[in-house]
Amino acid sequence: xxxxxxxxxxxxxxxxxxxxxxxxxxxxxxxxxxxxxxxxxxxxxxxxxxxxxxxxxxxxxxxxxxxxxxxxxxxxxxxxxxxxxxxxxxxxxxxxxxxxxxxxxxxxxxxxxxxxxxxxxxxxxxxxxxxxxxxxxxxxxxxxxxxxxxxxxxxxxxxxxxxxxxxxxxxxxxxxxxxxxxxxxxxxxxxxxxxxxxxxxxxxxxxxxxxxxxxxxxxxxxxxxxxxxxxxxxxxxxxxxxxxxxxxxxxxxxxxx
Amino acid sequence: xxxxxxxxxxxxxxxxxxxxxxxxxxxxxxxxxxxxxxxxxxxxxxxxxxxxxxxxxxxxxxxxxxxxxxxxxxxxxxxxxxxxxxxxxxxxxxxxxxxxxxxxxxxxxxxxxxxxxxxxxxxxxxxxxxxxxxxxxxxxxxxxxxxxxxxxxxxxxxxxxxxxxxxxxxxxxxxxxxxxxxxxxxxxxxxxxxxxxxxxxxxxxxxxxxxxxxxxxxxxxxxxxxxxxxxxxxxxxxxxx
Numbered sequence: 001x002x003x004x005x006x007x008x009x010x011x012x013x014x015x016x017x018x019x020x021x022x023x024x025x026x027x028x029x030x031x032x033x034x035x036x037x038x039x040x041x042x043x044x045x046x047x048x049x050x051x052x053x054x055x056x057x058x059x060x061x062x063x064x065x066x067x068x069x070x071x072x073x074x075x076x077x078x079x080x081x082x083x084x085x086x087x088x089x090x091x092x093x094x095x096x097x098x099x100x101x102x103x104x105x106x107x108x109x110x111x112x113x114x115x116x117x118x119x120x121x122x123x124x125x126x127x128x129x130x131x132x133x134x135x136x137x138x139x140x141x142x143x144x145x146x147x148x149x150x151x152x153x154x155x156x157x158x159x160x161x162x163x164x165x166x167x168x169x170x171x172x173x174x175x176x177x178x179x180x181x182x183x184x185x186x187x188x189x190x191x192x193x194x195x196x197x198x199x200x201x202x203x204x205x206x207x208x209x210x211x212x213x214x215x216x217x218x219x220x221x222x223x224x225x226x227x228x229x230x231x232x233x234x235x236x237x238x239x240x241x242x243x244x245x246x247x248x249x250x251x252x253x254x255x256x257x
Numbered sequence: 258x259x260x261x262x263x264x265x266x267x268x269x270x271x272x273x274x275x276x277x278x279x280x281x282x283x284x285x286x287x288x289x290x291x292x293x294x295x296x297x298x299x300x301x302x303x304x305x306x307x308x309x310x311x312x313x314x315x316x317x318x319x320x321x322x323x324x325x326x327x328x329x330x331x332x333x334x335x336x337x338x339x340x341x342x343x344x345x346x347x348x349x350x351x352x353x354x355x356x357x358x359x360x361x362x363x364x365x366x367x368x369x370x371x372x373x374x375x376x377x378x379x380x381x382x383x384x385x386x387x388x389x390x391x392x393x394x395x396x397x398x399x400x401x402x403x404x405x406x407x408x409x410x411x412x413x414x415x416x417x418x419x420x421x422x423x424x425x426x427x428x429x430x431x432x433x434x435x436x437x438x439x440x441x442x443x444x445x446x447x448x449x450x451x452x453x454x455x456x457x458x459x460x461x462x463x464x465x466x467x468x469x470x471x472x473x474x475x476x477x478x479x480x481x482x483x484x485x486x487x488x489x490x491x492x493x494x495x496x497x498x
Contacts (some may be wrong), residue, residue, distance in 0.1 A: 029364050042443060057344040058343070058344055059340050059343050059344050059498070060498065079346045079347075079348070082344060082345065082346040083346045085344070087341075087344045088486070089337060089341055089344075090337075091337055091342045093337030093338045093341050094338065094341070095267070095271070095336070095338055096336065097271050097274050097275055098267070098270075098271070098274075102270070106263065109263040109344070110260060110263055110264075110345045110346070110347060111345070111346065112259075112346070146428055149343075154341070
């Protein structure tokens, strides 16, 4: 449908900083993601993963540096950038009082879809995320797995070129995790996908490349093979050694696998 | 504009899918009835006018409008859906306008359901219906001003109770600035010019004109600028996240 151009990098992050008061949550991160890539964003809790994703999606404005999505600067032309992005926020927030269908119709309408196109888009994501059995159920009655998939469906409704998924497999059972990883890999063939996780098997299962961040900085990136094996040992080694701030840290350093 | 309307429709829908709308409407109508006919001594007045009805609105809205609007942004913050909404391709203005409009339409529905009061005076006497219409317009603007203030307080917190209390206090100021017991108290030490300045900030002063059937441009401008200012401040609060 859309021309498959292999042009500018879909997501480009250039030396981005985000400070909250005195705290530097993100401290000079740079990376880019091309179409056809699935980038796993790894790091201990509180390392700046969600903050970075919120800046890509335009929820937070970067304190310094530049972010562009599909060539559109997220600060200067936020609407053009947001149109290209599908976003699954952390904890899969959704309007609890709406039905799954109502929620997806709302998301589709905000994405500018109407009439037949809207119907087709809803049918597509309902099938893709296995939601047909709960379509007319209200969201607050759903199990966590279904809630998650409802929010994921919302992110896919406009068939976006860029997908930003914050812990897409969090709180799912093993079968659901498996399904979601397959879905991510599938979507990654034609889109630029970034997803965050602290589950290291997911890097092998779904990613073409991984970026490890710690305390707001990129500490390693590459394909799972380039990063070295076993992966969890690599992860623990680089995220626990406190090379940037010099403070003492426990060997596990908050790394969770 | 289309996006604002999409948001407004969702918001209106969520009033009516929860019990909030029905509880609110019943309480609103019961209280307007009580204040008009019992506390307002509607029949004893022997006038074919709605002074007994509109006169209570600044006080009635003081509690009811913040109750109807407190969830607008606080709930989005609490549930995390604010992040979803703000990463959609909509501007903050579209979201603010949509939500404000939805609540205002809801309050307009509540106000419209008081039509039996207007019918009653028409059956019992021959009132000036232009005056009644002006009263309704003023009442709707008054509700809009309170609502815009509630939008602002709601955007500041994730706690609906905090939003409610803050907006009640802010709206109370809008009433008391022109409330005669307060202005009388001020008259002991303040110059008349100062009292007039303070009273000019009062919603009651500006609402009075409408009750008398006078649609004054200055009163219109007052309510519209309170709404505009509060919504502008809401935008500032939401942008700073």
